[in-house]
Every structure is written in structure tokens, then in C-alpha cells.
Amino acid sequence: MHEFAVSSALKYGHKGTDTLEYIGLTLKNGCFERSKLYHFAKNDFEVHEGWRKEIFERWLKRICENYEAKICDFSEAGTSDAPAYRMILQFRNFFSMETAEKLISEEFPDVPCEIRDRCIRCMRALKEGLGLKESPLMQVGIELDSDMNFKSFKYYLCVEWTELPNDKLAEAMNGSADALGVCRDTERLDRLIRDICTCWYRPTFIGINDGTEETEAKLYFISEIFGRALKTKPAEQTERISEVLNLDKGLAEELMTAWEQAHLYSQGIAVTFGEPSVLRLYLRELQEAYFR
Structure with a gap:
């Protein structure tokens, strides 16, 4: 894993094209399963070519024109035989x-009507559960298959602006889980929130991937380490989160190697509603300026 992560950082990070946002790692039962690269658009050319141009022109251009929106990121996943574009x-x-x-x-x-309706019900339930004054909607996107046909609708709902304490979040999100038809699993989620927050992370938003075949919801956490602490603290954070999430020893060692060789650390974590075995880590590359 660390070889892929380091080579990706060299190719797309600050020493390469400078378009790397995250290296996403999907874990199952604490073991590495697969990876995905997330890119942001460095300039208009990055967006307006190939599949990126087709997605933007057909699905998203009018939203940027009608609402205050900009492209956040894009990625390609799947296999060479069956890619998915997002x-x-x-x-x-x-x-x-x-x-x-x-x-x-x-x-x-x-987007199928039933998926749009689920999104609206989920937004309403989360707004009520968290006691928000406005809609929690912060990002929205689309995923297409290799033939540029609809694959899933993606949207991200903010949870960090609530006045509720972290130990009330799991219960507050039950309504949104019910609206999506995914397992709420309140006790497990509450325990994970408490444990992950002890490792200098905070919950930030729920990400929903709603497709014609399945609906997946994830709670995302972001690292609270910043400033000078980034020089040394991510190593300790990696060790602590590996222990809390019960990661495979070999994977924990590879994460440390990725940090040592390319300053890659888990800036983000996502836990899946109703899927206790599935976790995601999002590795971010720090610039060398932090280490001078």
C-alpha cells in the first residue's frame, strides 16, 4: 500500500502535477482492501477535457451558473474494464x-425520483435532529459508469455546526438513517465517535452515495492537528488511530512508512452506517515547508 501512496504523492502531489487532494484507502476488518485517488482541478484545462468535460457540461454546469458552486474534486475508480467517474x-x-x-x-x-426524494427526506431529518436553522447541504455530485450513464447520486451534509455534543450525535442522526433506509446501529456509531475523537479528530459531515442498487452513508471525521504540531503529531495520531480502529499490524506499519517517506497522514476518516467492518482513511500530503 505505502508504495502506491508514495508513488502517487510523487506523481500528483507538490513535486508532481500538484493536483492530489487525497489518497483514499478502503479497509475491511482492519485490513487494506483497495485505494482511490482524489484530484482537485488546478485549472480549467483539468476539468474541460475528456470525461470530466462531459460530466460537467451535462450534469453540473447549470448548477454552477444558478447557485454559488465550484468544482470541489473529481476521481476515477473501479477497474480498467469497468471504471466509474465522479x-x-x-x-x-x-x-x-x-x-x-x-x-x-x-x-x-x-436522477431517479426516488433517490431525489430520499435526499430531501434525509436533509429534513438531519436538520431536525441536529437542530439546524438551515439545510445541512454542503456538497453535491454525480457518479457515472464507463458509458457515462447514471450510477449514483452523491451528497454531503454538514453535522459540525450543531450545538449538540458529540455524545448525542449518533442518536441525532437516526432520523436521517431511517430516511435513507440504512441501518442506524446507534450504539456502535456512538462508541466509534467517542473513540475516534480521542485521537484528535472531530465529526464533520455525512456523505451519502445513493445509487440504483444500494445506498451507502458514511460519517466523516477530520483531523484537528494544525500548525507546528503537523511536524510531529501525525505520527502519534497514526499510532493511536491504528489501535482504536484495530488495524492490521502490517497496515499500521505501512501507514507509518507513508508518513516517513512522503509526509502522508490520515487527515480524514469515514465510518459506514450499518457496516462495522468497513472503514476509510483519506491520506493527505503535507508540503515540505512544514518541515523546514
Whole structure:
């Protein structure tokens, strides 16, 4: 794993094209399963060519024109025989529920109606559960198959602006889980939130991948390490999170090697609703300026 991560950092990171956002690692039962690269658009050329241009023109351009949105990232996953293409928009501000519901209902006519309806029910339930004044919608995107046909609708809902303490989050998210038809598993999620937060992470948003075959929801955490602490603290954080998540010893060692060789650390973590065996790590590359 670390060889792929380090080579990807060299090719797409600060010493390469400088378009690397994250290296995503999917884990199952604490063991490495697969990886995915996330890129951000460094310039217009990065977006307006090939499959990226087709997705943007057909699905997302009108949203950027009608709402304050910009491309957040794009990625290619799957295999060479069956790739999947994904592009996500980031909104500048949060919307009222009326505006958010209008956006979902009207700007994605090619997304199946039942998926759009689930999204709206989920937003409403999360807004109520967290006691928010506005819609929690912060990002939205699309995933297409190799023939550029719809594969899944992706949206991201903020949880960090609530006044609820972390130990109340799992229960507060039950309504959104019910709206999506995914397992709530409150006790497990509550335990994971508490454990992961002891490793200098905080919960930030829920990411939903809603397709024609399955619906997946994940709670994302972001590292709270910043400033001068980034020179040394990520190594300790990696060791602690490996222990908390019960990662395979070999994987934990490879994560440390990726940190030592390329300054890659797990800036983000995602836990899957109703899937205790599945976790995701998002490795971020630090610039060499941090280490001078």
C-alpha cells in the first residue's frame, strides 16, 4: 500500500502535477482492501477535457451558473474494464431548506425520483435532529459508469455546526438513517465517535452515495492537528488511530512508512452506517515547508 501512496504523492502531489487532494484507502476488518485517488482541478484545462468535460457540461454546469458552486474534486475508480467517474461540487454558503429542496428536485432531472426524494427526506431529518436553522447541504455530485450513464447520486451534509455534543450525535442522526433506509446501529456509531475523537479528530459531515442498487452513508471525521504540531503529531495520531480502529499490524506499519517517506497522514476518516467492518482513511500530503 505505502508504495502506491508514495508513488502517487510523487506523481500528483507538490513535486508532481500538484493536483492530489487525497489518497483514499478502503479497509475491511482492519485490513487494506483497495485505494482511490482524489484530484482537485488546478485549472480549467483539468476539468474541460475528456470525461470530466462531459460530466460537467451535462450534469453540473447549470448548477454552477444558478447557485454559488465550484468544482470541489473529481476521481476515477473501479477497474480498467469497468471504471466509474465522479465529480463533486462545493457550495459557497448553506441554503434554506426551500432552496436546497428546489435544487435537488429541479437541477437533477436525470436522477431517479426516488433517490431525489430520499435526499430531501434525509436533509429534513438531519436538520431536525441536529437542530439546524438551515439545510445541512454542503456538497453535491454525480457518479457515472464507463458509458457515462447514471450510477449514483452523491451528497454531503454538514453535522459540525450543531450545538449538540458529540455524545448525542449518533442518536441525532437516526432520523436521517431511517430516511435513507440504512441501518442506524446507534450504539456502535456512538462508541466509534467517542473513540475516534480521542485521537484528535472531530465529526464533520455525512456523505451519502445513493445509487440504483444500494445506498451507502458514511460519517466523516477530520483531523484537528494544525500548525507546528503537523511536524510531529501525525505520527502519534497514526499510532493511536491504528489501535482504536484495530488495524492490521502490517497496515499500521505501512501507514507509518507513508508518513516517513512522503509526509502522508490520515487527515480524514469515514465510518459506514450499518457496516462495522468497513472503514476509510483519506491520506493527505503535507508540503515540505512544514518541515523546514
